[in-house]
Amino acid sequence: MKGKILIFILVALMLTRMALAAHFIVGIVNNARDGTLANGHTVVLWNPANGIEDNLTDIIGPSGNSGADNIYMLDCEMLQTECGIGNEIRVRVINNGDDYITSFVNSSVTGAGYDLMENLILNSPPNITSVVVDDSIVIPENEIDLIAASNRKVTCEAIVSDLDTQLFQNATAEFFDSAISYYNDLDDNNKHYTNDSCYINESYGGENEARVICDFQIGYYANSEEWKCVLRVEDNLSISNNNSDLTFINSLLSIGAVSIIDLGVVSGGVVSDELEINITNFGNIMINLSLSGYAVSEGDNLSMNCTLGSLKNISINYEKYNLTASNPGALTLSQFEAVYINLTSSPVVKRFGLNYRQNDAENEALNSTYWRIYVPVGVAGSCSGNIVFGASQAAGI
């Protein structure tokens, strides 16, 4: 019984002493190289063995525990799991919203009255001095000319610097139609492109500088609008900065059609079967269709020139089209003339209203046109001619 009482007394005495115990962790945080003061920023202390959830914080400078410029002071015995001799302690400056932080320093707790941590320096966020976005055609500036049915390489590049001479761990860029899209929008070839791994040339310029190059393959159907490139770099403490540049994507008027049209074998005095020809919008604006034809040379008023027979030419008026509806089956000449429109030697703009491509998965920007020819009696042999399809912004008839 006496032994138990003695142990109880000793424990009570120890608890009184422990309640008074303190072990201070003191350190210096130097101002950032861009001149930002460390005072007022917050340091956090934790024991990695117990996780950062069990932590202590202090304000650097006169308003904190130390009361002195650039110095912090924490009692690690105030952790939920008190620090002990030999424990690893880590300290770093956390982000108070201005992106000035530090990496962490660590130290082992000693039996001395305090432990002095290695000096920290407030990290300066990376700086982007210039951003330029353009295609390979540099004149005129700030204009991008797309390529019909293909992609145009657009480069967004910047000179970046970091006063802490750290490596940049990541550089990304987004290029988007500033009228209807925005930073962090989803990618869509009409309005938004992302490059998540831009090239960082660390050997460029001085030791604090790097050149960041972000390429984009811009589709032919990207909106003709003002576009913005936002370039973002991230230093090795995951602190980022961004800057932007504007450019304009010019309109592209372009269509695609098959190069060879075969109307088949047609007897004299007969209207050919209907041939469907698909017209694809390979630009970035809605188009109407300009149509004309010739046999040998433009303006010859013929649709075909043939190799045999008493009549070696077919008049331009005998080749006809319908841009809105198919009329399958055999037709007489009068029926043919009633539902089809004459091709002409001079270009005529017809209302077609073919919008540019909106679907990245499949090309829906195509419409059918329907063609027939009447072969007059006396024509024989092999006939050939030309139909000229053109894209036009003009109002069609």
Add this chain to the structure above:
Amino acid sequence: MEIKTLFIIIFAISLVFAISLIISSKENLSIELSKGKNYVRLNVSEMFYVETLVKLNPLIEAVSYKEENETIGYVNVFKGVGKNFVIQDREYEIVAKESTNLILP
């Protein structure tokens, strides 16, 4: 637990605290700090700041006390950092770099 046993425990704890207080008050006359942590009650007739105490005793590394679950401390580094509190009649933790006799102002 018997009442007699409980009485003995309470009496023993009280005795320990009483002895501790007597020792602490006597320490004011000539307080010897050993290397490392010392728990010292200072009965002072005149107020003075901890900075003064540390300047008089450069072998002190840190002086602290607990108040409302918070450590108030002064550390003898970088010409003195921490709160320059007034020494009062209370118990402090004083950490000494080496054994020394505490000099009071």
